[in-house]
Amino acid sequence: MGPFCIKDTGKYGKGLFATRDIKKDELIEVSPVLISPKKEWKYLKKTILFHYCFYWGKNDTAIVLGYGALFNHSYSPNVMYDNNMENLTIDFYALVDIKQGEELTINYNGYIDDMSELWFEVIK
Structure with missing residues (x-):
C-alpha cells in the first residue's frame, strides 16, 4: 500500500x-485500468462500474482498479491524476503538500476549475 490507509470518511463512505x-x-x-470501448458505454453506465470510470482518450472509458477507486471528489482536490496510456494505468500525484491524516481527494471532472455537473450529490 502507498502512503495512505483506507478509513471511513463519515460522509462519503470509504476514502x-x-x-x-x-x-x-x-x-x-x-492504479491499473480496464479499457471499455465507446460502443459499450450504454451498457456500462447502467452498472455499478459507472462510478469507477474515467475518460480515456477521445472516446473510450477506463475502469479504475485498485486504490484508485477510493479517491473521493473535491472541488479543491489535493491530488491530481494522469492517464498513463502506455502502461494502462491512472497515476495519482500530490497537487500540494499533504499533511498526515488528511483525506486524499481528486476532482472527478478532471480539471480543478471544472464545475460541471456530477452524477452524485456533493456533500459540503
Whole structure:
C-alpha cells in the first residue's frame, strides 16, 4: 500500500487518508485500468462500474482498479491524476503538500476549475 490507509470518511463512505506527510508532485498511487470501448458505454453506465470510470482518450472509458477507486471528489482536490496510456494505468500525484491524516481527494471532472455537473450529490 502507498502512503495512505483506507478509513471511513463519515460522509462519503470509504476514502484514502495520508499515513505520513506527502510532498507536492509525489507519486501516490498507480492504479491499473480496464479499457471499455465507446460502443459499450450504454451498457456500462447502467452498472455499478459507472462510478469507477474515467475518460480515456477521445472516446473510450477506463475502469479504475485498485486504490484508485477510493479517491473521493473535491472541488479543491489535493491530488491530481494522469492517464498513463502506455502502461494502462491512472497515476495519482500530490497537487500540494499533504499533511498526515488528511483525506486524499481528486476532482472527478478532471480539471480543478471544472464545475460541471456530477452524477452524485456533493456533500459540503
